[in-house]
Amino acid sequence: MGKCLIMSSFLLLAACASRPSLDNLPSFTYMDGLVTAKTVNCSSGEALDCMACALQGEAANQPGPGIYAVGVTIMTRAGGDKNRVCKVTRARRQFEGMRRRGRRKISKKVLKVTQHVLGSEETGWTHFWAPKAQKRLKRRKPAWAHSFEKRQCRQEMIGDHMFFDTNQCKYNRNMRLNAQN
Numbered sequence: 318m319g320k321c322l323i324m325s326s327f328l329l330l331a332a333c334a335s336r337p338s339l340d341n342l343p344s345f346t347y348m349d350g351l352v353t354a355k356t357v358n359c360s361s362g363e364a365l366d367c368m369a370c371a372l373q374g375e376a377a378n379q380p381g382p383g384i385y386a387v388g389v390t391i392m393t394r395a396g397g398d399k400n401r402v403c404k405v406t407r408a409r410r411q412f413e414g415m416r417r418r419g420r421r422k423i424s425k426k427v428l429k430v431t432q433h434v435l436g437s438e439e440t441g442w443t444h445f446w447a448p449k450a451q452k453r454l455k456r457r458k459p460a461w462a463h464s465f466e467k468r469q470c471r472q473e474m475i476g477d478h479m480f481f482d483t484n485q486c487k488y489n490r491n492m493r494l495n496a497q498n
């Protein structure tokens with residue numbers, strides 16, 4: 318937050334103030350990521366299970382802040398409502414970690430972050446993608462990422478994921494269409 322106060326522009330100050338806070342994360346040890354904490358049912362309707370499965374599949378190899386930011390993205394899409402988490406994580410072609418249903422092992426680190434995200438109900442990021450993973454899988458950058466970059470939406474690299482907040486774009490779609498006419 319200290320960097321944000323130094324910035325002179327009111328717009329930048331407002332963007333920093335609404336940024337998801339990564340400061341309150343629980344601390345993790347190296348062993349937390351290696352030891353399986355719990356087996357959960359990814360097909361259940363419980364928010365904890367759905368969130369944990371999505372985070373395990375999308376960001377288990379990331380540091381705590383990276384996993385947390387993915388969780389914030391899910392909560393943003395759920396409108397901060399825990400009851401909508403399963404609907405969001407099961408949406409078609411949204412979270413690769415949810416392709417496999419049934420019982421799944423969840424690491425202690427992912428489980429801690431899941432509980433923290435569900436307890437905070439924080440929102441902020443709306444989209445993310447993993448450039449290194451996409452390159453490794455020989456996939457292109459998603460078309461929506463190009464669109465958000467053109468609109469100059471707030472973006473930040475956390476771990477191996479690029480996060481976007483489409484609620485904080487310099488240009489909205491209508492402004493861009495009007496500029497073309």
